[in-house]
Amino acid sequence: MRSIETLVTLKETFYFVCPICRIAFENGAGEAGVECPGCHFLLSCGENEPMTKSSNEFLKQLDLQRAVEWEQEDTSASSDVGSQADKSVKWVIALLCVALLFVAYLCWQLFDSEGSGVQASSPPVVKTLQGENEVDMVAAERVLRDFFLASSVEGKWEFVHLQSISRDRFEAFYSSRVVSSTDIFVLSSGWNAKNKVIEYRVKSGLAVSDVFVKFDGEAYTFDWCSYSGWNPILLSQLKVGDEGDFRCFVGFSNNYDFAYPEEKWVSLVCQQAGSELPFYVFVSRDDTVLMEGLPQQLSTRKKVPMILTLARAKGNHADNKYELKAWVSKNWFKP
Numbered sequence: 001m002r003s004i005e006t007l008v009t010l011k012e013t014f015y016f017v018c019p020i021c022r023i024a025f026e027n028g029a030g031e032a033g034v035e036c037p038g039c040h041f042l043l044s045c046g047e048n049e050p051m052t053k054s055s056n057e058f059l060k061q062l063d064l065q066r067a068v069e070w071e072q073e074d075t076s077a078s079s080d081v082g083s084q085a086d087k088s089v090k091w092v093i094a095l096l097c098v099a100l101l102f103v104a105y106l107c108w109q110l111f112d113s114e115g116s117g118v119q120a121s122s123p124p125v126v127k128t129l130q131g132e133n134e135v136d137m138v139a140a141e142r143v144l145r146d147f148f149l150a151s152s153v154e155g156k157w158e159f160v161h162l163q164s165i166s167r168d169r170f171e172a173f174y175s176s177r178v179v180s181s182t183d184i185f186v187l188s189s190g191w192n193a194k195n196k197v198i199e200y201r202v203k204s205g206l207a208v209s210d211v212f213v214k215f216d217g218e219a220y221t222f223d224w225c226s227y228s229g230w231n232p233i234l235l236s237q238l239k240v241g242d243e244g245d246f247r248c249f250v251g252f253s254n255n256y257d258f259a260y261p262e263e264k265w266v267s268l269v270c271q272q273a274g275s276e277l278p279f280y281v282f283v284s285r286d287d288t289v290l291m292e293g294l295p296q297q298l299s300t301r302k303k304v305p306m307i308l309t310l311a312r313a314k315g316n317h318a319d320n321k322y323e324l325k326a327w328v329s330k331n332w333f334k335p
Contacts, residue, residue: 229273
């Protein structure tokens, strides 16, 4: 057994330095058999083992050892903090990458949808089903865009289908409205050979609508009546016994009365373009043609644009009740 290298007694406390691992430590007992806490070497405390260091030297070494231990602890703590910081930075970078990828995906979807709208109408020439004429889709879309981009009544009138409305009525319509230039995105387009019209679904701001460009074999004109929801006469001007076609928004209703019970009639609630006042249309359940033509897209939650042939309700009924005579169109284009 190797002898103890240093032994100092201060206030009944013994201090040791292990000759093997050089750890300085203290112990309350000074007899033989003291074990080093570092390497578990058994130290000898016999009388023939003189001290080789003074108490001051021992304390200096003890302070040095503790300073080394504290430095190691600080280094370990700093390493842990650094490791945590590295992990946090990695998480932040990962989240930023995911966010950038998501933004890139949204941008791609946006430009793809816009691009798809342009591509849908990009074929320069499409033949009609009858083969009588060829339709220039580029020229048709140019008329469509020029109408929306025009910032004056005169500018818009240039592209309007002249047979649908007079110039006076057109100007009267815009007399109480702001005429502005608007850009559009074409979401879809298609040629309707039967009606000789190009059907478009366009997006302007947040609004999506169906618009039409007519083709008479020579020129392309914008169907303004279907776009504006124009009606030749006011609904209130319809006389008893007369019938008229009206563009309106249509949905299901639960409005029934003694003259129009639910057992015999289907109730519809309607609104004209630019008006918030509802009126009610009743469909006879005994009319198989009308019942079979009842559009599937009708609901109580949302009104859809349609053209209906209406007649004023007979008898002493409210002015806002009418009977359906025919389904004209499931949109606002009138063939």
